[in-house]
Amino acid sequence: MSRIAAKFEELRRRGEGALIAxxxxxxxKPVMTPKIVKTLSxxxxxxxxxxxxxxxxxxxxxxxxAADRALRAGTTPSHVFAMIKKIRQTSNIPLVVLTxxxxxxxxxxxxxxxxxxxxxxxxxxIPDLPLxxxxxxxxxxxNHRVDLILLAAPTTALIRMKKICKASSGFVYLxxxxxxxxxxxxxxxxxxxIIAKAKISSKGRIPLAVGFGISxxxxxxxxxxxxxxxxxxxxxxxxxIAKNLKDERKMLKELGKFGKILKSATKNQRD
Amino acid sequence: MKYMNxxxxxxxxxxxxxxxxxxxxxxxxxxxxxxxxxxxxxxxxKRELNYYLREYAGRPTPLYYAKRLSSQVGLKVYLxxxxxxxxxxxxxxxxxxxxxxATHMGKTRLIAETGAGQxxxxxxxxxxxxxxxxxxxxxxVDMERQKLNVFRMRLLGARVIPVKSGSCTLKDAVNEALxxxxxxxxxxxxxxxxxxxxxxxxxxxxxxxRVIGKETREQILNAEKRLPDAIVACxxxxxxxxxxxxxxxxxxxxxxxxxxxxxxxxxxxxxxxxCDGSGGVLHGxxxxxxxxxxxxxxxxxxxxxxxxxxxxxxxxxxxxxQGRIHYDSVTDDEAMNAFKLLSETEGILPALxxxxxxxxxxxxxxKFKGKLIVVNLSGRxxxxxxxxxxxxxxxx
Numbered sequence: 001m002s003r004i005a006a007k008f009e010e011l012r013r014r015g016e017g018a019l020i021a022x023x024x025x026x027x028x029k030p031v032m033t034p035k036i037v038k039t040l041s042x043x044x045x046x047x048x049x050x051x052x053x054x055x056x057x058x059x060x061x062x063x064x065x066a067a068d069r070a071l072r073a074g075t076t077p078s079h080v081f082a083m084i085k086k087i088r089q090t091s092n093i094p095l096v097v098l099t100x101x102x103x104x105x106x107x108x109x110x111x112x113x114x115x116x117x118x119x120x121x122x123x124x125x126i127p128d129l130p131l132x133x134x135x136x137x138x139x140x141x142x143n144h145r146v147d148l149i150l151l152a153a154p155t156t157a158l159i160r161m162k163k164i165c166k167a168s169s170g171f172v173y174l175x176x177x178x179x180x181x182x183x184x185x186x187x188x189x190x191x192x193x194i195i196a197k198a199k200i201s202s203k204g205r206i207p208l209a210v211g212f213g214i215s216x217x218x219x220x221x222x223x224x225x226x227x228x229x230x231x232x233x234x235x236x237x238x239x240x241i242a243k244n245l246k247d248e249r250k251m252l253k254e255l256g257k258f259g260k261i262l263k264s265a266t267k268n269q270r271d
Numbered sequence: 272m273k274y275m276n277x278x279x280x281x282x283x284x285x286x287x288x289x290x291x292x293x294x295x296x297x298x299x300x301x302x303x304x305x306x307x308x309x310x311x312x313x314x315x316x317k318r319e320l321n322y323y324l325r326e327y328a329g330r331p332t333p334l335y336y337a338k339r340l341s342s343q344v345g346l347k348v349y350l351x352x353x354x355x356x357x358x359x360x361x362x363x364x365x366x367x368x369x370x371x372x373a374t375h376m377g378k379t380r381l382i383a384e385t386g387a388g389q390x391x392x393x394x395x396x397x398x399x400x401x402x403x404x405x406x407x408x409x410x411x412v413d414m415e416r417q418k419l420n421v422f423r424m425r426l427l428g429a430r431v432i433p434v435k436s437g438s439c440t441l442k443d444a445v446n447e448a449l450x451x452x453x454x455x456x457x458x459x460x461x462x463x464x465x466x467x468x469x470x471x472x473x474x475x476x477x478x479x480x481r482v483i484g485k486e487t488r489e490q491i492l493n494a495e496k497r498l499p500d501a502i503v504a505c506x507x508x509x510x511x512x513x514x515x516x517x518x519x520x521x522x523x524x525x526x527x528x529x530x531x532x533x534x535x536x537x538x539x540x541x542x543x544x545x546c547d548g549s550g551g552v553l554h555g556x557x558x559x560x561x562x563x564x565x566x567x568x569x570x571x572x573x574x575x576x577x578x579x580x581x582x583x584x585x586x587x588x589x590x591x592x593q594g595r596i597h598y599d600s601v602t603d604d605e606a607m608n609a610f611k612l613l614s615e616t617e618g619i620l621p622a623l624x625x626x627x628x629x630x631x632x633x634x635x636x637x638k639f640k641g642k643l644i645v646v647n648l649s650g651r652x653x654x655x656x657x658x659x660x661x662x663x664x665x666x667x
Contacts, residue, residue, distance in 0.1 A: 053566070053567065054437065054567040054568045055437065055442065055443075055446050055553065055554075055568050056446075057292070057293065057446050057449045057450060057453075057554070058293045058450075058453070060450070061436075064436055071567065076565050077565055100552075101291050101552045102551045102552045102553065102560075102562065102566040102568075103565065103566045103567075104566075105550075105551065105552060105566065106551065106562065106564070106565060106566030107566075127293050127294075128291045128292055128293060128552070128555070129291060130290060130291075130292065130293070130294050130297050131294075131297075132289075132290060132297070133289055133290060133291055150294075151293070151294045152294060153293070153294040153295035153297075154295070155294075155295050155296075155297075155298045155299065155456060155457075156294060156297075156298065157298065160297075160298075164294075175293075175294065175295060178295060178453065178454055178455070178456060178457070179295075179450075179453055179454035180450045180453060180454065
């Protein structure tokens with residue numbers, strides 16, 4: 001069983017939802033990432049690491065700025081592989097990479113997946129790689145035992161949702177709203193609907209995690225209550241990094257504090 | 272090999288193209304494709320579009336024999352006068368088509384990206400005429416160098432939204448437009464301005480621009496009783512080029528697509544992905560792009576804002592690998608000289624973009640000496656007077 005599947009299974013037995021925490025690797029600089037991940041790992045169940053791309057069309061201003069900081073600090077995919085290797089030496093937490101297709105394609109699918117797997121990553125999310133274009137990537141990822149996690153959106157019709165649930169591996173990333181990543185005050189009304197649609201489609205065969213706009217404990221509680229198996233929080237963590245660029249200790253402390261609150265919102269939900 | 276009407280097949284030009292966009296947009300692309308393929312066959316839609324192209328935009332545009340220019344460059348040169356269209360560029364062919372398409376799909380709002388501002392103006396124009404809301408994304412660098420067009424768009428009732436991310440030019444405007452579309456996909460049509468982006472855009476924009484080549488064909492056969500030996504057009508995203516080339520693709524005509532060589536290919540400061548780029552995915556399709564070894568998109572440079580883009584339409588990448596179209600580049604300086612040359616010899620101020628095509632006349636292979644050449648004069652240069660003055664060291 002993959003690390004991701006094992007984690008969801010473990011959480012299911014405990015009656016908890018997964019807290020999936022996203023940060024951009026190399027933000028604000030490469031040396032910080034292992035420390036940030038170590039802090040987040042105390043509470044989060046799965047870590048999602050973004051490999052910055054110059055033109056992130058699925059991301060809002062918060063994560064765009066994080067990508068800018070990472071790129072300005074000279075972060076490259078090779079650095080990120082090295083970070084993952086380093087994190088793996090001391091931690092068994094499932095690690096998922098999020099990046100855009102051109103970054104994966106440039107060295108070749110085979111090379112990228114091989115390096116990713118060797119470094120110790122468990123999955124990959126490629127927001128600009130929809131189902132129709134994903135078959136080759138799925139094959140290569142599978143060969144390297146990397147989960148290719150597909151996304152579904154509020155605009156995804158039921159019949160398409162079924163195909164996505166079938167083709168996705170690790171979990172299905174449900175996009176909670178129409179739009180780009182970024183913290184929102186309120187949860188989108190589409191959330192109940194998309195989770196219900198995904199539950200019918202997945203028939204419990206693959207975990208469902210909801211992301212985009214999830215930034216508060218109440219949001220996390222709500223998506224788990226609606227039947228999702230996990231909540232993905234990105235921009236809200238990235239904002240903490242952005243706010244404390246000059247104070248490393250405070251940054252880590254705040255990240256830990258926020259992670260703890262969010263994690264507790266994933267517990268004691270099920271009746 | 273025959274090319275016309277064979278591609279795209281399953282959304283691709285033999286491997287180039289495709290749909291590399293967030294899942295949220297996939298149903299919208301499918302809806303757009305279906306609506307377009309249905310309307311394409313609809314006689315009433317065709318009549319309606321032709322009516323607007325003729326009575327509103329000013330088609331057909333003349334094919335003008337440029338006698339004095341011809342003697343200067345040692346070729347027999349005809350100019351396809353897209354600069355005479357409403358708005359001053361070929362862009363209106365596409366925006367009228369897509370706006371009509373959007374109204375049939377029940378969309379109430381248009382969004383667009385713009386570099387030089389020509390596509391923004393053409394979108395704002397069509398939106399005003401059809402009574403739709405219109406927001407145009409434009410990089411702040413481009414807003415500065417194309418102030419005139421920013422004001423024109425606002426006069427036409429459009430909102431111009433400054434884009435401050437990345438390099439603050441056309442590619443970032445496309446990013447922002449895609450993000451907006453993802454958010455407002457149910458009410459909004461994204462009116463892409465070139466043969467780039469995910470399928471079906473490269474096909475739709477090409478089809479709406481084909482009118483240039485269809486007219487040219489008829490006109491040159493009338494004037495010269497024969498087909499031209501070569502056709503020259505500038506290539507940014509590539510819509511005016513594919514538009515004039517397309518209906519000659521299966522004929523013994525040679526094509527030259529001219530990219531922005533900026534300060535020279537060797538300096539890296541250019542916008543010529545077909546000449547000096549490699550395979551990659553940008554803005555929803557697989558084509559050639561300017562990128563570093565990690566796949567990060569590189570900043571570009573051109574004196575012509577409309578060519579200042581690191582990617583190019585997937586059909587051009589396909590044509591390059593097929594060897595059917597030749598691609599070359601001219602520098603900022605060569606384009607500036609052509610800008611002056613056409614002004615002085617013919618009394619026509621070309622857009623700096625189109626000046627790249629004019630500049631290539633001096634660099635055509637020797638075998639074309641005295642031969643019959645058509646140049647797509649895709650836009651007029653009034654918008655560029657300020658940039659030109661600056662390049663010439665003139666204070667206005």
